[in-house]
Amino acid sequence: MININEITIRRMQEMFQNKSLTVKELVQSYIDRIHDLDEGQDGLNSVIEINPDALSIADELDKQGYQSNLVLYGVPVLIKDNIATDDRMHTSAGSLALKDSYAGYDADLVKMLRKNGAVILGKTNLTEFANYMTQDMPNGYSSRGGQVKNPYNKERDPLGSSAGSGVSVAANLCATSIGSDTCNSIVAPGLANGIVGFRPSTGVISQKGIIPISFTLDTAGPFSRTVEDAAIMQAGLTDTPVVIPERFDVKGMIIGYNDWDNGELTEETVVITERMIKELENQGAIIKRISIPETKYIMDTMKYEFKYAMNQYLSTLPKDYPIKTLKDIIDYNELHKEEALRYGQTFLIDAEENTTGNLTETAYKELLEDRKVSMLKIREQLKDMDLCIMLSYNNILQYTALPVITIPCGLYEDGMPFGLQITAITDEQLLKHSYVIEKAVGQRVEPKLFINK
Numbered sequence: 382m383i384n385i386n387e388i389t390i391r392r393m394q395e396m397f398q399n400k401s402l403t404v405k406e407l408v409q410s411y412i413d414r415i416h417d418l419d420e421g422q423d424g425l426n427s428v429i430e431i432n433p434d435a436l437s438i439a440d441e442l443d444k445q446g447y448q449s450n451l452v453l454y455g456v457p458v459l460i461k462d463n464i465a466t467d468d469r470m471h472t473s474a475g476s477l478a479l480k481d482s483y484a485g486y487d488a489d490l491v492k493m494l495r496k497n498g499a500v501i502l503g504k505t506n507l508t509e510f511a512n513y514m515t516q517d518m519p520n521g522y523s524s525r526g527g528q529v530k531n532p533y534n535k536e537r538d539p540l541g542s543s544a545g546s547g548v549s550v551a552a553n554l555c556a557t558s559i560g561s562d563t564c565n566s567i568v569a570p571g572l573a574n575g576i577v578g579f580r581p582s583t584g585v586i587s588q589k590g591i592i593p594i595s596f597t598l599d600t601a602g603p604f605s606r607t608v609e610d611a612a613i614m615q616a617g618l619t620d621t622p623v624v625i626p627e628r629f630d631v632k633g634m635i636i637g638y639n640d641w642d643n644g645e646l647t648e649e650t651v652v653i654t655e656r657m658i659k660e661l662e663n664q665g666a667i668i669k670r671i672s673i674p675e676t677k678y679i680m681d682t683m684k685y686e687f688k689y690a691m692n693q694y695l696s697t698l699p700k701d702y703p704i705k706t707l708k709d710i711i712d713y714n715e716l717h718k719e720e721a722l723r724y725g726q727t728f729l730i731d732a733e734e735n736t737t738g739n740l741t742e743t744a745y746k747e748l749l750e751d752r753k754v755s756m757l758k759i760r761e762q763l764k765d766m767d768l769c770i771m772l773s774y775n776n777i778l779q780y781t782a783l784p785v786i787t788i789p790c791g792l793y794e795d796g797m798p799f800g801l802q803i804t805a806i807t808d809e810q811l812l813k814h815s816y817v818i819e820k821a822v823g824q825r826v827e828p829k830l831f832i833n834k
Contacts, residue, residue, distance in 0.1 A: 383402060383406060383407070383410055385407065385410045385411065385414065385553060386553050386827065387553065387606060387825075387827060388553075388556070389606070389607055389609065389610055390453075390456055390556055390557065390605075390609075390610045390613050390614075391609060391610075391613070393407060393455065393456070393556065394447070394454060394455065394456075397447045397454065397455050398447045398449075403439075403443045404439040404440075404442045404443050404455035404500065405436060405439040405440050405443055407439070407455065407457060407556075408435050408436055408438075408439040408457050408500055408502065409436065409439075411457050411502060411554060411555055411556075412431060412435065412436075412502075414552075414553065414554055415428050415431060415503075415554050418552055418554065418830055419549075419552070419554055423535075424530075425529065425530045425532055425535070425548055425549075425552055425554075426506060426526065426527050426528060426529050426530055426545075427505055427506055427529050427530075427539075427544070427545040427546075427548035427549040427552065427554065428459060428503050428504070428505055428506065428545065428549060428554060429462050429473075429475070429503075429504050429505060429506040429507075429523075429525065429526040429545065430462070430470050430471060430503050430504045431502070431503040432468065432469070432470055432501050432502055432503045432504075433469050433470075434468060434469060435457070435500055435501065435502050435503065438500050438501070439455070439457075439500050442454065442455050442498065442500070448498065451497050451498030452497050452498070452613060452616050452617045452623065453494060453497040453498045453499040453613070453614070453617040454497075454498035455498060455499075455500065456498070456499045456500065456556045456557060456614075456617075457499075457500045457502040457555050457556050458494055458499045458500065458501060458502060458555060458556065458557055458558060458559060459502050459503050459504065459505050459545075459546065459549045459550075459554065459555040459557075459558040459559070460491065460494075460501060460503075460504055460505065460546075460558065460559040461504065461505050461507055461543055461545065461546050461558075461559055461560050461561055461601075462474060462475060462504040462505060462506065462507055462523075462525075462526070462545075463475075463507060463510075463511055463561060463591055463592035464488045464490065464491060464504075464559065464561070464590065464591050464592075464601065465484030465486060465487060465488040465491070465590035465591070465592075465697075466484060466487055466488070466491050466501060466504075467484065467485060467486045467487045467491075468501070469483075470483075470501075470503070470504055471483060471504075472484040472504075472592070473525050474507065474509060474510045474511065474523075474592045475506065475507050475508070475509040475510070475523025475524065475525045475526050476509055476510060476523070476524060476525060476710065476721075477524045477525050477713070477714075477717060477720055477721045478704050478709070478710045478713040478714060478721065479525075479704060479710075480525050481702075482698060482702055482704070483699070484590065484697075484698065485698065485699045486590065486697070487590065488587075488589060488590025488591055489586075489587035489588075489589045489590055490559065490586055490587060490590070490591075490601055490618055491590065493617060493618050493619070493620065494559075494617065494618070497617040497620075499617065502555050505543075505545030505546045505548075505549055505558060505560075506521065506523055506526035506527070506529050506544070506545035507521070507523055507526070507529075507542050507543060507544065507545050507546070508520055508521055508522060508523065508541070508542035508544060508566075509522065509523040509524055509525075510592070510594075510728075510729070511542040511543075511561060511563060511566060511592070511594055512541075512542035512566065513563075513594045513683060513687060513728050513729075514724070514725075514726050514727075514728050514729055515724050515725040515726055515727045515728055515729075516727065516728070517724045517725060518724040518725075519538075519724075520538050520539055520540050520541055520542070520544050520569075521538075521539040521540075521541075521544030521545065521548075522723075522724070524720060524721045524722075524723065526545070529544040529545045529548055530548070531548065531573065531574065531797075532548055532551050532552040532574065532828040532830055533551075533574070533575065533796060533797050533798060533828045533829075534795075534796065534797060537573075537797060538573065539570060539573055539574060540569035540570050540572070540573035540574075541560075541565060541566040541567065541568070541569035541570035541573070542560075542561070542563075542566040543560025543561060543562065543566045543567055543570050543578075543604070544570050546558040546559060546560035546570070546604050547560065547567075547570030547571060547573065547574040547576060547578065547604050548570070548574055549604075550574070550576050550604040550605060550606060551574035551575055551576050551828055552828060552830060553827075556610075557603055557604060557605045557610055557614050558603065558604045559601055559602070559603055559604075560578070560601065560602060560603075560604055561591060561599060561600065561601045561602075562580045562599070562600055562601070562602060562779065563594045563595055563598045563599050563683065563779065564598065564679050564683075564776050564779055565774050565776060565779070567579070567580040567602050567604070567785070567787075568580060568774065568785050568787055568802055569774065570604070571604065571786075571787030571800065571802075572787050572798065572799075572800040572802060573797075573798065574798060575789040575792075575798030575800065575825055575826060575827075575828070576604055576605065576606055576787070576789060576825070577604065577605045577606065577607060577608055577610070577611045577786060577787060577788060577789070577819075578602070578603075578604050578785075578786065578787040579602045579603050579604075579605070579611040579614075579615065579784070579785075579786045579787075579812075580600060580602045580778075580779075580784060580785040580786070581600055581601075581602050581615060581618075581619075581784050581808050582600075582782055582783060582784045582807065582808050583597075583598065583599075583600045583779070583782035584600070584782065585600070585619060585784075585808060586600055586601050586602065586618055586619065588600065588601070590697075591694075592691070592694050593687075593690035593691060593693075593694055594683050594686070594687055594690065595682050595683045595686040595687065595690065596686055596690050597682050597686060597749075597752075598679070598682055598683065598779050598780070601618075602615075603615065603618070606825060607819070607825075608786070608788065608812065608815045608816050608819045608823075609816065611786065611812065611815075612624045612625070612812045612816075615808065615812065624808075624809050624812040624813055625813070625816075626813050626814075626816035626817055627813055628814075628817055629817065629820070630664065630665065630817065630820075630821070631661055631664045631665055631666040631817055631818070631821050632664065632665030632666070633665060633666075633667065634661075634665075634666045634667065634767045634768075634814065634817065635666075635667045635669060635765060635766045635767050636658075636661060636666045636667065636668055636669070636766065636767060636768060636769070636770060637668075637669050637670075637671050637762075637763060637766040637768070637769030637770065638658055638668055638669065638670050638671070638769070638770050638772070639670075639671050639672065639673045639769055639770065639771045639772060639775070640670055640672070640772050641672045641673060641674055641772060641773065641775070642772060642773055643675065643773040643774065643775070645773065646772065646773055649793060649794065650772075650799070651772070653790075653793070653799055654770070654772055654801070657770075657790060657801060657822050658770065660821070660822055661818075661821060661822060664821055669766060671762055671769070673759060673762060673769075673771075673775065673777055674777070675775055675776055675777055676751075676755060676776060676777045676780045676781075678748050678751060678752070678780060679776045679779065679780055681744075681745075681748055682748060682752075682780070684731065684732065685745050685748075687707075687728075687732045688707050688732040688733060691707045691710075691732075692706050692707055695707070695709075707729060707732065707733050708733055710729065711726060711729050711730060711733055714726050714729075752780060752781065755777065755780060755781050756781040756782060759777065759781050759783065760781075760806055763804070763805065763806050764806065766805070767805070767810070767814045768803050768804065768805040768810070768811060768814045768815070768818070769803065769804050769805065770801055770802070770803050771785075771802045771803070771804060774802075778804050783804050783805075783806070784804060784805065784807070784808045784811045785802055785803070785804050785811075786802070786803050786804075786811055786812070786815050787800045787801065787802050787803075788800055788801045788803065788815060788818055788819050788822075788823050789823060789824065789825040789826070790822055790823055790824050791824040791826060792826050798826065801818070801822070803815060803818065
């Protein structure tokens with residue numbers, strides 16, 4: 382049995398090339414680990430479904446042999462269960478109303494993964510409908526999949542709708558995973574689970590085939606254990622060269638520090654972040670403090686766009702599937718209240734009954750105009766910086782389509798992960814400089830897990 386803990390994409394592909402490891406062996410090791418750590422009453426519950434064809438796909442790749450032109454050759458990837466696949470797995474967004482749904486086609490990003498040699502290992506649990514169902518639903522809970530648990534402390538919040546994707550990477554249940562992000566659903570689980578979460582600039586990765594919330598805000602992106610792995614995944618998802626660093630230390634790097642506090646930060650978070658800023662400054666970085674407040678328009682954007690976006694996705698499902706509209710989902714849930722509505726469906730009902738979410742068309746146009754102004758303003762603030770560290774969760778980044786990455790930087794006193802969230806004007810710029818930040822202050826601490834046989 383190979384030791385797959387903390388193995389990187391680069392290392393596993395070197396092993397494929399020198400034939401010290403087969404893709405099938407690696408896939409089987411991850412499947413065994415999912416059975417041991419993720420399943421059962423005491424499991425992490427991050428994987429909602431294992432691909433029944435994963436081993437046969439791996440076997441075919443082994444027969445072909447290592448191919449250096451496939452940037453993701455043999456990489457076992459778990460994907461969030463709101464991403465359509467044309468195989469024997471369901472695409473449900475964690476909803477019982479969609480538990481028997483086979484999409485019948487691959488999402489565009491899944492096509493890219495397959496084209497570049499990845500193995501779709503399975504699908505991850507999530508907050509139902511990517512946390513657009515009710516205000517009261519816990520992070521990582523779905524009526525189909527149950528509750529995802531944080532691998533550092535099962536009683537603590539795994540955060541974000543992409544909780545399963547984040548936890549699966551933190552617990553070494555896959556090489557990498559794909560999540561989706563409308564409002565911090567990649568950023569939050571990246572920080573909470575001590576991993577790299579990369580939210581690309583909105584629009585860089587096609588959203589076709591992903592169960593949506595907002596066509597203005599939604600994107601997908603990878604979780605990994607290193608910045609290099611995130612860069613490799615981004616290359617595979619976009620058919621672009623792997624971004625590599627242009628420098629090896631922070632000396633002379635201009636780093637913005639958005640020290641705006643949303644009022645929800647603990648004193649320890651502020652103290653550790655300030656310590657990191659001081660350490661970067663000691664290593665030669667030039668720190669520029671700025672203030673970028675949140676936007677008030679995130680929820681309005683989602684409310685206005687959700688019903689149209691959801692109905693459009695449902696229209697792509699096979700004609701014989703009974704759920705064809707958002708109203709059908711609401712009705713199904715009402716008929717199965719005990720199982721499907723543990724926390725309610727207020728967001729779904731509001732979207733169905735008031736399609737504009739209390740916005741007039743004029744107000745929505747004003748929102749979009751505000752977004753354009755905000756996009757110009759924040760880019761003006763960041764234009765002379767290599768990157769910017771954000772002190773608190775800040776949905777202005779999603780609103781203005783900027784990329785975000787999380788870098789694990791050790792633990793809090795209670796043993797939970799601490800990390801930095803960083804933005805820049807472009808994906809390439811962010812990845813290039815994040816390598817350096819990871820080297821300067823990054824520290825991933827693997828969770829202490831106990832195998833439950």
